[in-house]
Amino acid sequence: MAETGFLPKEKLPALLDALSKKFQVFAPVFEGDVVLFKRFASGVELCLTRPANLPPKGIIFPQSETLFNVNFKKDPEDLKKTSVELKENLDFAPTIIFGGRPCDAQGFRIYDRVYLETDIADPYYKGRREKTTIVTLACNAPSPGCFCTSVGRGPAENEGSDLMMTELEKGYFFEPITEKGKEILKEGGFEDGSAYKEQAQKAHEKVSALVKKPFATLEGTPEKLLSLFDNNQFWEGETAKCISCGACTYLCPTCYCFNITDEQAGNTGERIRSWDACMFSHFTLEASSHNPRQNKHQRLKNRVGHKFSYYPKKYKGVIACCGCGRCIRYCPVSVDISEIVAHAQGA
Amino acid sequence: MNSINNPYLPELATVIKIIDETHNIKSFQVVLNDPEKMKKFTFEPGQAGQLSLFGVGESTFVINSPPTRMEYLQFSVMKAGEVTSALHELAEGDQVGVRAPLGNWFPYEQMKGKKILFIGGGIGLAPLRTLILFMLDNRADYDDITIIYGARTPNDLCYKDELKEWEARSDLNLILTVDAEFPEWDKRVGLVPNVLKEIAPAPENTVAITCGPPIMIKFTLQALSALKFNDDQIITTLEKRMKCGIGICGRCNIGAMYVCKDGPVFSLTQLKELPAEL
């Protein structure tokens, strides 16, 4: 039985200050009405009352990063000859993601299977992931559009987090999930948490019951979606209002597609990895100008298919959607992925 | 500092020879700069590589020299977009990057003792060439080899010198065709799938391997099925826009399969299990 901790509310800033001395601490802060993960600094106003607009995925999977730098050197004896030198940067600092939600932490588990459990692990992702401790705040209320309990997750789901914190009346209950989580509890300020464990559990159950359920089960859904692949009428109907931007993809904790592009200026260059979205029309555009997903209904079908059919097929039924609801909340036209899946089930 | 554990970091290589195949196709023979790595480099026929032009980008090409001839790695490039246009500006001695081998390969072990039927169109001969040369270098392992190869015009035929060599060989049957009549062309005329139907090879103990433009593949697969070839006797190699080449970036998928990693070689049996999204 792992040790648990309790931290009175007024001691939270001091804890974060202490952790900031050893780690890069990222926490959700207000910027106007927007909540973003930013580097924690003393005195900054934290937001622990609602999930951040943008999930913390950019801390382990940055929106853009340099895979390697390129140096071009002209041969002084023969100016037509240029040699090339590549330099990769795989130095990463110890990091804490503090105050994300269980759905945010889930995203990293979705990434892990793809980026780590493969022939050669992605060294950039692996480097950051190994050095990051995820301290998650259990939800005390659902957010508009969210549906985590319908995709096999929950508002206090452990998977993906190192340390789970639950807000109670006078403070926070901390439960370590991994060794990394236990390390955090060694910091000063924590009281014994065992007296609060039951309270926390009751709080979790209460919120779980409040989460909306757009569908009763996802059993058989991966196969059902595949069977609808050639049903253009269904997909055109579901996707008519989509405007093919990338908001849903970029705000999604489980979306991980990327682009690789080169830049060069004079004698230096770099190869950049950056976020990409299968919703963009040019995502699958080939140089011959053939595009397997020319139409937006094909693209949205791929997004839904990937999360609810292809990923589960590859990874023992795990649904690649954490139910956070951001895509629904922030979609300019309120495309609702849970509604599409429910319609597919009944089609 | 090259890290063998970084699949995104290319090996530096030098272009040692450039061959003009057609007006818009060039073949590049490259050698890895590190002689130890070049010596240790292995791959299977059908696997691909990402060829980098630093500062411009990377593109995927099948390694179309066979593993039985390792003096260099050859990539045939059709000029189509940003990277390929820049590649066509290269000169011998220029530096490129190579990330290889990627993907799966032709299941040549299962083809031993069988008759082999190659059906190629245009630059589609590039991946087939790897296997053809590999098989010619291991000739005794395979029964009759037939190659049906066509292009739009006589000028669009790739590997013209090699085609002449193959025509002269008695241990393989080469059938060339172009889409329409041309003054200096005295051989067959007809679209590749139609020529296939005319020749009507028997399916018994035969494996058919095809590659070419999507429309040619579509009609060739139909023709092979009409000739009573079973789905598992038909192999093709696919193309998609790719970036990482290692099944992570999420771009080249057909359903749950990644063309870069689970392909590019697929049997028709496997293709039929996937959503129709070529």
Place this chain on the structure above:
Amino acid sequence: MTVEKLKEAVRKILPEVDVVIGYRQGFDPLHATPFFMTKPEQVDQLIWNPLCVQNLCSYLPFLKGKVGVIVKGCDSRAIVQYMQEKLIARENVKVIGVPCLRVISVKKVMAAINQQSVQEVTFEGENILVKTPEGQKTIPLADVAPRKCATCQLATPLQYDLLAGDAIQSNKPQDTFEETKEFEKLPLKERRAYWEKEFDRCIRCYACRNVCPMCICQDKCIAESRDPHWTSQRANVTEKSMFHMIHGLHLAGRCISCEECERVCPMDIPVAKIKKKISMDLKELFNYEAGMNPDDTPPLYTFKIEEATIKEHEL
């Protein structure tokens, strides 16, 4: 104007077109969502209230066949601008105009209710009543309307084939670009710092670009193209600012001030401010407002060696 009158209008037009685009209830009581109707029984789900914020005209340049569309006053300027730029065949579009005095800004309502989940929404007179777990709140519509509604002169749409309801007048003051002029008084350094802070949040999701009714080259956007190559994929404020500058300038003389761009930004960047500044400049230089008269020609579509209002040799 009741929703029943609107349903009647849609039912009337439906047999003449392939689809009618309207609104139905969205994922929660505070959201409407675009609704593509092809069958009469679907019309029952049609709604009309201040939640109907989306500019449905954005779909028109990409749709084939005959299309019916419900438009408010601000939306109707898109139809007019499309006519000026020949981006739609007007005879293939059946416009159902709806009189409108204001819509709500979801972001403003959410701020007013402390970001709580919304359980119920009703409209009573000039108020919106929102029920959340914390209780019921009555908010004057004028307090949570988007910026554009305060100075809207188009209570009745400019273009319509059918008007669902009676034409009404707007009694609102004209837009004098007060906010823009105040901002311009700030020193350059401060303005730059302001925008760098705002753009830093940008995630280049292109929601603002794709929702814009006038952005029709989305698939070939110069902000993403490699040939010509104006921006890289680097996620820094320089690249993000470049995208927003390009977007604003490409809309000069074309932006119809529907402010959809600002509504959809998931990072709450006030992108419409840039377009307002450019619209203000266009009005000063050319006395031109986009999307008002189908016979107008956008000033940047014309070329004069000497422009009356631009004293080049004095610049």
